Amino acid sequence: MDENIQVFYKPENSWVGDFIPYYEDGEFKLFYLKNWRDNYQEGYKRGWHLITTSDFIDFKEEGACNIVGGTGSIIKIDDLYHMFYCKFPSAEEQLVCHAISKDLEIWEDITEDTFTADGKIYDKAHWRDPHVFWNKKEGEYWMLISTRTVAGKSTRTGCVGLCTSQDLKKWKYQQPLYAPGIHVGAHECADMFKIGDWWYLIYSNYTDNFRTFYRMSRSPEGPWITPANDTFDGRAFYAAKSTFDGEKYYIFGWNPTKESNHFGFNPENYQGKDYDTWDWGGSLIVHQLLQNDDGTLAVKIPDTVSAKFKxxxxxxxxxxxxxxxxxxxxxxxxxxxxxxxxxxxxxxxxxxxxxxxxxxxxxxxxxxxxxxxxxxxxxxxxxxxxxxxxxxxxxxxxxxxxxxxxxxxxxxxxxxxxxxxxxxxxxxxxxxxxxxxxxxxxxxxxxxxxxxxxxxxxxxxxxxxxxxxxxxxxxxxxx
Known part of the structure; x- marks a missing residue:
């Protein structure tokens, strides 16, 4: 056995953050946000990076995109790839952006398609992580947004926002897809997919309960049912997004490191890390999804990973x-x-x-x-x-x-x-x-x-x- 084998991917001298998975031609193309922390040096590339794999053990590093921005999604229409991502120009405003590519390598930013929240339904300071897909039932493109509502009697305004479009350029603001008034923070990295007769809505949150959640419904409009166990994993798994390889569904998140005593909890003279607080970013974790008879979801080790341990x-x-x-x-x-x-x-x-x-x-x-x-x-x-x-x-x-x-x-x-x-x-x-x-x-x-x-x-x-x-x-x- 190679002592340097790495089961859970982490790039050299840096860490992984949110993943944007895309599957094509037998290969998982995993775009992700790279966290350099104190290792950052001039010349290192920020923005989306890409690794590819077919088995979640052997990875090929493809390098950085020419687009700098936050979490989003990729959709392919005919022979053209569309990237939707976010930018953070100020504390008062976040932006959703659009770029296109013919090869997933060189991206052209369509600056005129950039837009922010309307300020009436949704909060401009929380407008990120766009997830775009074609809703066949409605005959239109849907964009899920991690955001907060403007109106509310309390600060529990976190929600999954919704915009719709016919051309991926002009988007209409709709009422929130899911706004239960549970979380203060925006519902991050929202994702949505269908297995059989059930629709599933995934989101992550860092307020009230720090983890990735899911909801289920017979319709893409809801109502969204909260299953008895509404999470895939615990605190040490975050920002999960899904993809489908034609046979199986997977979710891709990250296991955070513990590198600092951020709140000063550690005992005096303690030199270890097990007491330390959780960080943003760490190593890639992939779970294979299973659908139970009642429609609820379960997780297991990906078959390709388990098979490596012979x-x-x-x-x-x-x-x-x-x-x-x-x-x-x-x-x-x-x-x-x-x-x-x-x-x-x-x-x-x-x-x-x-x-x-x-x-x-x-x-x-x-x-x-x-x-x-x-x-x-x-x-x-x-x-x-x-x-x-x-x-x-x-x-x-x-x-x-x-x-x-x-x-x-x-x-x-x-x-x-x-x-x-x-x-x-x-x-x-x-x-x-x-x-x-x-x-x-x-x-x-x-x-x-x-x-x-x-x-x-x-x-x-x-x-x-x-x-x-x-x-x-x-x-x-x-x-």
Whole structure:
């Protein structure tokens, strides 16, 4: 295995921000905003950059466009590509812009098509991330805009705005497509697509709840239903936009880094990063979408990514804590009043896929996986299923100490909702790439996280106050 392999794309000396995915001729063309941070030097190119891939593992860097601007979308009409993007000339006004190209490389800016909000329905200071598509049902082009309404009794005016057009040049302001009065901030990176009889509206928001959301409807006009679990991932996945390859749908977002102690929360003399605050930008994360029978959406590892991890590694466990019944890669414990665990004899590679199945008995308080754990159990990253709370919880080594308990003014560092049933078997797949961990559970949900401080350690399984069983555990690497 190449030790320099990178599963989740990040450009050299910089980071990725919002993606603008486009699929054509068997290749994903992923335009994105590049974040140079303190690495920026004169001569570096700003604006949209492009990478291409067919499998989300091997990427080719195509360089920067000659257009400088923010997030948007691309649509092809006949032999001409149309780029819609945004600019930010001032704090009082944002602009939607239009450019065309014959080859996705050289773009001609159509300056006369630039426009801003009307100031009557929509706020000119929030007018960005245009997403354009042909609405066959209505016989017109739709442009979704990340914006805020002008009228409102409170500041919760974030919405998905709507403009319509017949020629991609002249746009009519319509009433908001979705304005629920939930968020203060604009509904960013809005996206819309149809699978079967269902329409899906995606947007991201950084107020009230920092993540990417989705809504569903039988009609492109709504009403927009909020599913029981209305997110694809947690805090460490943002600005997701979708594309379709003719068979499967995918969403492309970014896992943010944690590079600074922005609010001064860290304990004195702490030298690590796990306490640090989330940044804008990081590494590319791709989730494959699945449609459930009731129309709701689920996520899984892209098949092409999972298939890369072909080489199995030896995996064995020591005696651990508590009593376990071990039989041919089946590990079972009854620990109704205590914590039981097994720790692998082998360290986890820095890049790998960990897979397995688990189930738990009635009234079990918690069970799950420990990553990069040491024999003392205090140093490790815990992914904890809590059936009585219907959630997957991430808890780092920081919370295993009194200092960590005092520092964090909340119980959960990261969590994802998931309905859990006693006695049912669940599968899990974990992708680790250095500081990034993607925990996929039962082809339903995923939890993105960062694991900085503990660079090495073992695989652990545990059950807390209950009955649990783990089977078919494996660790695979890219051969």
């Amino acid at each position: 080489k199995g590694l030896p995996l064995s466990f020591n005696e651990g804590q508590g009593e376990w019944d071990i039989n041919t890669n089946t590990y079972k414990t009854e620990s109704n009043y205590a914590f039981s665990s097994l720790i692998s004899n082998e360290d986890i590679p820095s890049v790998c896929k960990i897979s397995g199945k688990l189930n738990f008995g009635k009234d079990t308080k918690a069970c799950g996986i420990m990553l990069r754990v040491q024999d003392d159990l205090a140093h490790g990253y815990y992914y904890r299923l809590e059936p009585n709370r219907d959630r997957l919880l991430f808890r780092s080594h920081l919370m295993q100490s009194e200092e960590g308990g005092k520092t964090f003014p909340y119980e959960a560092e990261l969590e994802r909702p998931v309905h859990l049933e006693f006695g049912k078997e669940y599968n899990f797949n974990i992708i680790i790439d250095d500081t990034i961990c993607e925990f996929y559970f039962n082809d339903e949900i995923v939890m993105s996280s960062r694991i900085y401080d503990l660079k090495e350690g073992k695989l652990g399984i545990f059950v807390s106050e209950g009955i649990g069983q783990f089977t078919d555990l494996s660790i695979n690497v890219i051969d």
